[in-house]
Amino acid sequence: MTSTESSSVANHAVVIGGSIAGLLAARVLSETFPHVTILDRDELPTRPEHRKGVPHGRHTHGLLAMGYQIFEDLLPGIGADLIADGAVPADLQNDVIWYNEGHLLRRTTSDVGGLLASRPLIEAAIRSRVAALPGVEIRTGVQVTGLTAERGHITGVRLAGAETLPARLVVDCTGRGNRGPAWLAELGYAAPPEDVVKAGLIYSTREYERVPGAQDFLGVIVGHRPGNPYGAGCLAREGGRWLVTLVGLDDDPPPIEPGAFEAYAARLDGHELHRMINEAEPVTDPIRFRIGPSVRRRYERCARLPEGFIALGDSLCCFNPAYGQGMTTAAMSARWLATCLKAGSVSEGSDLTRRYFKGVARVVDVAWNITVGNDLRFPQVEGPRTAKVKVLNRYLSRLHRVAAEDTAVGAAFLTVANFLAGPERLVSPGVMWRVLRGTDGRRTRASGARQAAPVQHAAQVDDRQRA
Ligand SMILES: Cc1cc2nc3c(=O)[nH]c(=O)nc-3n(C[C@H](O)[C@H](O)[C@H](O)COP(=O)(O)OP(=O)(O)OC[C@H]3O[C@@H](n4cnc5c(N)ncnc54)[C@H](O)[C@@H]3O)c2cc1C
Known part of the structure; x- marks a missing residue:
């Protein structure tokens, strides 16, 4: 490899999958890498349209508060555009x-x-902004078939048709059906342990x-x-x-x-x-x-991984979508990737891969525990029902009963479910006292919290949109 070629590889990151997670990852990488290539096997529409690679896009999607905030931080003005x-x-x-x-x-x-x-509208809005970033290229109709690595470092990806594309960093954003573990196995790395829960x-x-x-x-x-x-x-x-x-x-x-x-x-x-x-x-x-099983790939537990390999979005962890967490968890993971890159990019030999997976496990923990904890309340769902899960589920049952009357308790639940606060908020002394005190509905009316007129509020939203 000539020195020009090797410096261009060092400057190049590849993102596999041009959906929500891949686009957010590319946005973050564009701050560190002069060249970022997004590869997707679909022909990606320029308008908000359904496509083959994202069959779930036809079903109800909502963006949680934390996801909305991170989208806005990464792509200022996207909320107004949407x-x-x-x-x-x-x-x-x-x-x-x-x-x-x-x-x-x-x-x-x-x-x-x-x-x-x-979901097609959200994806199209992100894509048009990411595509306009300097140094970002989106190649469509390109199927990735594997990874390449040398001496413990990722060196690129293999494409259908025997082409290889050199890169210093590769981010697997290929969604639920991803083959990241199989690609790593081809390079001699053990597959990550997986947590699987079938709801x-x-x-x-x-x-x-x-x-x-x-x-x-x-x-x-x-x-x-x-x-x-x-x-x-x-x-x-x-x-x-x-x-x-x-x-x-x-x-x-x-x-x-x-x-x-x-x-x-x-x-x-x-x-x-x-x-x-x-x-x-x-x-x-x-x-x-x-809905397939919820699958969490525990890359943070791998003894060996090639430096320069990252997984983000559903390829890292896909959930029962009942809580609408997927896009927000992808956004939070992209934000964590940005933090890791700021502390030292892969080209500096800074152990980026290990640092990323260690920290992203904490990001995923919250969403995973909420979803899986709820799934495990169903007797037919297999999985470890630890004492912690059982106690937490009993507490949450009581919390929901109280939230029917006490708006402060409902606000605490939604704040946590939207990732605006950590789960410890639900067991903070103020919330816990209200939950435990409010054993029947009559004693739990929120003090000082005014019940808004929801008809008026929803109508106002519609009026704003028409204006
Ligand atoms: C029914 C349902 C409802 C949901 N509702 C919500 C919700 O309300 N709120 C929410 O936040 N989340 C929701 N989610 C989750 C959300 O859709 C995903 O978390 C989110 O889309 C992120 O996905 P992704 O980008 O990781 O993967 P995907 O959207 O699955 O995209 C993967 C991309 O990789 C490409 N690809 C795959 N393999 C290759 C390859 N070998 N080479 C090249 N390209 C490849 C595909 O074409 C595709 O573009 C829901 C999910 C489902 C299933």
Whole structure:
């Protein structure tokens, strides 16, 4: 290799997968690497359109508050652009109806702001901004088939058709079905240990017309629970539509026959969604998606990894999507990658790979514990039910019961579920006292917290959008 070639390799990072995680990773890498190439096997649309490589993109997606904040930090102005394109900003405690373990979380105005939009719109907005960054190239229709490495260092990727692309750093963002562990095995590295939890869920999704202001909410989230294993996620999206996803276990999945789909919603906790979809005009036929297992790849436990290998997004950890954590966890991981790069890039031999995986495990921990802890309440779900999980689940059951009356407890839950505070917030003395004191609904009304008028608030959001 000539010195020019070797310096150009040192300046080059490759991101495999040009979806949400890959685009955010490329944004971060562009601060350190003069050349960043994103490779995706799909032909990526320039407009917000569904595509083959992201079949889950047709189902309800919402962006949690922390994800929204990081998107804005990394790509300033993206929120305003998305809202201009029809995305719906939402106060997640006031504009969204939450049923947790059968309890309706009491609504009030809050600082927990999320963004509701279809996944193709979110991806297209990120992609147009990342594609415009100096030094970033997006190559589409390119299938990566493996990695290359020499003397313990990543040296590039192999592409279908025998081409290789040299690079000093490679980020695997190939999503749920990724082959990162197999690619590492081809280079002689042991596959990472995996945590796997099978929740056995099926999603069915249908879109409806949304008449702004006709409902006093912008979304309905119904958590499935052992006593009632039917759940739902319904969120407003751009284009004046509702995206409605019904969730069931695989032995009794939500139907995809029109009519039967709407009837199934009668099984949900709460009547709001059932009533709404029986009144609204459907605009698509229902479609189905089988949720694969939640898989967490424990790269931080690998004894050996090639320096310059990173995994981020669903390829590192994919969850039962019930809590809408995927895009936000990818954003938080990208932010951690930026922190690691600032402390020393791979070209400086600074142990970047080990530092990244060690720290990102803490990022993933929170989301993983929330989702898997909930999944393990179902007796048919296999997994380690530690004493900690059992105690925490009993405490959360009580918390949800109290949050039906006490808005401060509901705010604590949503703040943690949106990653605005760590899980310790739920057991802080103030919250714990309210939870333990509030053993029945009558004694738990929040002192001083005013119940907002949700109809007015949702209508105001719609008015802002029309303006
Ligand atoms: C039904 C469902 C609902 C969800 N709802 C939410 C929600 O409400 N909120 C939320 O935050 N998250 C949600 N998620 C999770 C969210 O969709 C993902 O976490 C997020 O899209 C990040 O994915 P990713 O970029 O890691 O991977 P993906 O989006 O899966 O993208 C992987 C990319 O890699 C490309 N690729 C794969 N293999 C190769 C290869 N060999 N060579 C080249 N390219 C390759 C693919 O074409 C694709 O573009 C949901 C997920 C599902 C399944």
